Amino acid sequence: xxxxxxxxxxxxxxxxxxxxxxxxxxxxxxxLYAFxxxxxxxPKKSxxxxxxxxxxxxxxxxxxxxxxxxxxxxxxxxxxxxxxxQATLEExxxxxxxxxxxxxxxxxxxxxxxxxxxxxxxxxxxxFVASSPTLFPPEYVTEFQKCLDxxxxxxxxxKIKPILQQELGQNLNAIFESIDPIPLASAxxxxxxxxxxxxxxxTVVLKVQKPGIDSLLKADLGFLKVSxxxxxxxxxxxxxxxxxxxxxxIQSSMLxxxxxxxxxxxxxxxxxxxxxxxxSSVATAPRVYPKYTTRKxxxxxxxxxxxxxxxxxxxxxxxxxxxxxxKSLESTIVTALNVWTASVQTMPWFHADVHxxxxxxxxxxxxxxxxxxxxxxKISGKTFTAVTELSQALTVGNYTAMAVAxxxxxxxxxxxxxxxxxxxxxxxxxxxxxxxxDVVLTxxxxxxxxxxxxxxxLVLDFVKVTENNGLRLPREFGLLVKQSLYFxxxxxxxxxxxxxxxxMTASVEEASLLLEDExxxxxxxxxxxxxxxxx
Numbered sequence: 332x333x334x335x336x337x338x339x340x341x342x343x344x345x346x347x348x349x350x351x352x353x354x355x356x357x358x359x360x361x362x363l364y365a366f367x368x369x370x371x372x373x374p375k376k377s378x379x380x381x382x383x384x385x386x387x388x389x390x391x392x393x394x395x396x397x398x399x400x401x402x403x404x405x406x407x408x409x410x411x412x413x414x415x416x417q418a419t420l421e422e423x424x425x426x427x428x429x430x431x432x433x434x435x436x437x438x439x440x441x442x443x444x445x446x447x448x449x450x451x452x453x454x455x456x457x458x459f460v461a462s463s464p465t466l467f468p469p470e471y472v473t474e475f476q477k478c479l480d481x482x483x484x485x486x487x488x489x490k491i492k493p494i495l496q497q498e499l500g501q502n503l504n505a506i507f508e509s510i511d512p513i514p515l516a517s518a519x520x521x522x523x524x525x526x527x528x529x530x531x532x533x534t535v536v537l538k539v540q541k542p543g544i545d546s547l548l549k550a551d552l553g554f555l556k557v558s559x560x561x562x563x564x565x566x567x568x569x570x571x572x573x574x575x576x577x578x579x580x581i582q583s584s585m586l587x588x589x590x591x592x593x594x595x596x597x598x599x600x601x602x603x604x605x606x607x608x609x610x611s612s613v614a615t616a617p618r619v620y621p622k623y624t625t626r627k628x629x630x631x632x633x634x635x636x637x638x639x640x641x642x643x644x645x646x647x648x649x650x651x652x653x654x655x656x657x658k659s660l661e662s663t664i665v666t667a668l669n670v671w672t673a674s675v676q677t678m679p680w681f682h683a684d685v686h687x688x689x690x691x692x693x694x695x696x697x698x699x700x701x702x703x704x705x706x707x708x709k710i711s712g713k714t715f716t717a718v719t720e721l722s723q724a725l726t727v728g729n730y731t732a733m734a735v736a737x738x739x740x741x742x743x744x745x746x747x748x749x750x751x752x753x754x755x756x757x758x759x760x761x762x763x764x765x766x767x768x769d770v771v772l773t774x775x776x777x778x779x780x781x782x783x784x785x786x787x788x789l790v791l792d793f794v795k796v797t798e799n800n801g802l803r804l805p806r807e808f809g810l811l812v813k814q815s816l817y818f819x820x821x822x823x824x825x826x827x828x829x830x831x832x833x834x835m836t837a838s839v840e841e842a843s844l845l846l847e848d849e850x851x852x853x854x855x856x857x858x859x860x861x862x863x864x865x866x
Contacts, residue, residue: 491541507529523539605670615698
């Protein structure tokens with residue numbers, strides 16, 4: 332297991348080293364993985380300089396990983412890893428299957444294919460790479476947008492039903508009137524089925540953890556963490572990448588996804604936020620059924636709606652609503668934006684995956700539905716203060732103030748040339764604001780493609796400018812910017828005539844007053860009729 336994993340890490344680290352020789356030293360922020368500038372006056376540290384205590388700590392970590400994985404996990408995953416690596420390499424080596432005409436070797440693509448073959452843990456790891464443009468080389472971030480979290484469906488009767496029976500501890504016929512054996516979706520960790528409750532006839536969604544996935548993730552993540560420690564141990568110069576810290580962060584965040592009770596709490600907290608801030612009449616999230624929710628089973632309300640990109644269906648739904656509550660495409664997207672930005676301001680975390688599949692217009696009442704809280708972001712006070720300053724500067728087009736705000740947010744060991752940084756920001760911001768969505772004409776509808784890859788490329792352009800000016804931004808800022816770019820595309824589709832900048836001028840002042848008292852966790856009234864903030 333360790334051998335093939337080291338091959339994977341070495342491939343990526345080779346590119347990371349080439350990508351970040353100029354980056355600064357680590358910040359005190361635990362969510363910021365920075366890089367120290369090498370100095371010719373400081374001799375390189377080697378494995379010979381390791382102390383007995385460091386050797387002992389490494390051995391303890393390796394033993395702990397083996398114990399937590401269990402006696403079978405190591406050999407089984409090693410065999411699976413060898414097969415996955417062999418299948419991937421066959422695509423790039425001459426052999427009869429490719430008629431001795433292999434495809435050109437692309438490290439990022441090969442690694443993405445390997446991750447998909449390795450299954451759940453590495454698919455999730457690939458998604459982490461895709462959502463972290465401030466951490467990883469751009470070619471990997473772009474390539475891992477294609478990392479598919481779709482797996483073969485498991486048979487309901489033999490694989491999924493036993494989990495439901497074990498977790499709910501009673502006859503399923505006493506709880507559910509019916510369960511559709513054909514899944515709505517099947518991802519790496521869970522499979523989703525539609526059902527009807529016997530108690531009140533409500534249509535619900537069952538998110539059921541796949542059998543054995545918890546032990547598989549724990550084994551893989553344990554080896555991932557110890558492998559990163561081993562790499563840093565034998566090559567001390569790689570300590571500047573904070574690889575071990577990144578692996579530890581991945582491990583903790585991914586293991587949290589195994590606890591559906593925690594996800595149910597996130598859904599409940601978001602619902603409470605909607606009620607508290609007066610948004611419940613215009614937005615919603617699936618209701619959770621705690622009585623039937625466990626660490627491996629999540630039962631929640633089924634929301635029937637259409638994507639915010641389906642303008643024809645949205646228009647049809649809005650036209651059927653009561654005339655005393657007129658709604659439009661513009662008001663719908665402004666509502667979604669205000670709800671999200673208010674949650675950023677007043678909750679301990681924010682929804683960090685607002686692509687079109689996770690935002691719905693409900694058919695029944697025209698509310699905006701927020702789905703899938705699997706990826707959430709948390710913002711430090713320092714980052715949020717800088718984001719507020721950045722928003723104020725963007726509102727009035729003050730690029731010097733934007734440069735100062737970003738400098739206050741990022742980690743650096745260099746003196747930043749604010750004037751040059753401001754000039755670079757103006758260029759990339761102008762490009763960002765000038766990009767228009769691609770209009771797609773079909774026989775049935777007119778839609779707009781808001782591609783994840785396009786959004787990622789815009790974020791990477793922004794990240795490149797900051798890094799070229801000697802700054803390293805925290806991961807949560809990259810998540811914020813990406814969500815804001817999603818909303819920017821939705822606004823251009825659904826509200827092309829809206830003057831966002833005029834709306835922002837007044838409401839950024841409102842947001843600033845709110846933030847003086849509490850940052851990312853406080854309370855306060857938010858005017859849902861304004862565009863609150865747009866990074």
